[in-house]
Amino acid sequence: MRYFIGNKMIGSEHYKLATVQECLEYFKDIEEPELDTETTGLCCHVDNLLCIQIGTPDRQYVIDTGVIDVQVFKPLLEDPTKTFLLQNAKFDIKFFMKHGIHISNVYDTMLVECLLTAGDENRSVSLATQCKNYLGVDLDKTIRANIQIEGLTDRVIVYSAEDVRYLTPIKAIQMEKVKELQLEEVVKLENDVVKVFADMEFHGVLVDQKVWLDVADTTEKGVESLTKELDKIVETDPKLIRYVPDVVQGNLFGFEERKLNINWGSNNQKLNILRDAGVKLDSVGDPVLQKLKSAHPLVPVLINLSKQAKLVSSFGRDFLKHVNKKTGRIHPNYWQILHTGRISVKEPNVNQIPSKGELATIIRSAFIPRKGYKIVGGDYSGMELRIIAEFSKDPLWVKAFAEGGDLHSILCAATFGIPIEDVKKPFPEKPTVKYRDVQKTINFGLAYGMSKFKLADTMQIPVDKADEIIKKFFSVVPKVEGFLNGLGNLGKQRGFIRTGRPFRRIRFFPQWKESMSQSPRAGKLAGEIERRSKNSPIQGTNGDVIKVALVMTHKAIKEEGWPVKILLSVYDELQTECKETHCEAWKDRLDELMIEAAEVVIKNTPIVVDCAISDYWQK
DNA sequence: CAATCGTGCGCG
């Protein structure tokens, strides 16, 4: 039965009228109410609630928030004994936060669907798909686009009610699968951490636009001068004469204009010009150009240009479009569950803000705290390498962390049989790199399932030599080899792989069946599964850790009353904004919390967190 | 004209 609470005088054949009192009374004893909202748009800061829907499979209440003050539902929504069922809870939570309402506990059907389908590239986690697959019900989503235009008409009321009534049966079916797959712990983790992401997104982070625009000026000028440099080289190379126009158009305004109409941003044009200049290549990507630095004077300039052009296009003045008109802050959007369990971010993707290169420090310094606050950040040191230590139990690898030495240097000395003082000496096969750099490539690369071919290519050494190095390396850390091969085989045999305890998140390999068949693609697919099986538990366990850290930090801030907001979650790193007066104490507490969080998963390997207080985001 | 694909590159 559907009920409407608003200012309509009569009900309809589709719904009855009800009062707030009746609604609150009904939900007094309901432990898991279904919840949803309709809004005037997607942004919680500029758009508003149109209605909220609270329901059970038997009864759905659609409440017109234009007429009814949402505050009357605050006690219900904040009732800690209840768990609210939502699809994509983060969205609704943020709209309630705007009204100072903080929903107690949530179960998010979308997040659980992500966990149950991790690895499937063609999946859909929409409510419509879940209704279809689990219940055989077709939801009419065509009305949604019209809600803002037509308001709470009868058919919109029906649509809105339908959007909540299936959440209970969906949860029931999902939880059977969750139990079967032993995903209870990770379901709880994701449903807890979604509230933290909502909080982070709502709060956002401040960007100093002056600093940002200064950097943009610098990078734009850089692109301009590199372009001129490239043009000049083309003009002076007889082989490239056909790119120089015979007649140069006059310029009425007397500005200096480019004579050539080459677009140096076009990979096609770059490729053709370099080929005409006598350079043999089939791509203009950085790894290829690096090897051809001395093949033609254009090449080194092109390398610099693509770096500089990237800074302009991705981190130039256009980036400021992400500053919210209402709040003056950026509000990155987190996607909580990738196939491995990692998080991604968009609009803007704060994960990919430059951290290397000369301008990186300045770019990051544009991310600043509110007035009267400082940025306090914590960064897990070598988390993926510690996860390898924890799960492989390799004596040398473990010993390196136990003694607090530099893992890359210790392993390097062992692999190449050299004294540890010599690890920064040139690598004889390729003197431009150091022994330790080779080791770093191996340490990270092997966790991705890298082959001798790739190592040879990356290091520019013969395949035989690469093979020899890998063999020697695995002979000094045999349990790491066993660990990685074990994962690879497990994934290939079972068609799925898990992260470590206690979460044991699953990633499925939908291509598994074909990989076991006579298909011509079988070998390729098996290789894919093998490499992903090696990497997913490492990357995913890292994701598990950072999510525990977010939950614990958020909880401590609330329960211990810290004047702190979590700003960003970037891979191994948490950035917070803390009142100046509390920075020192908070820094110590954050350090403790992050270590405690990691120890939920990593029990036998020491955890190191680098914490810092600063006036901006620093690495 | 917009939608989609391919390439390249920022981060870990």
Added chain:
DNA sequence: AAAGCGCGCACGATTG
């Protein structure tokens, strides 16, 4: 049988 994992974003080229 191919040969390093996981992303989001911008741009140019292609397609509808």
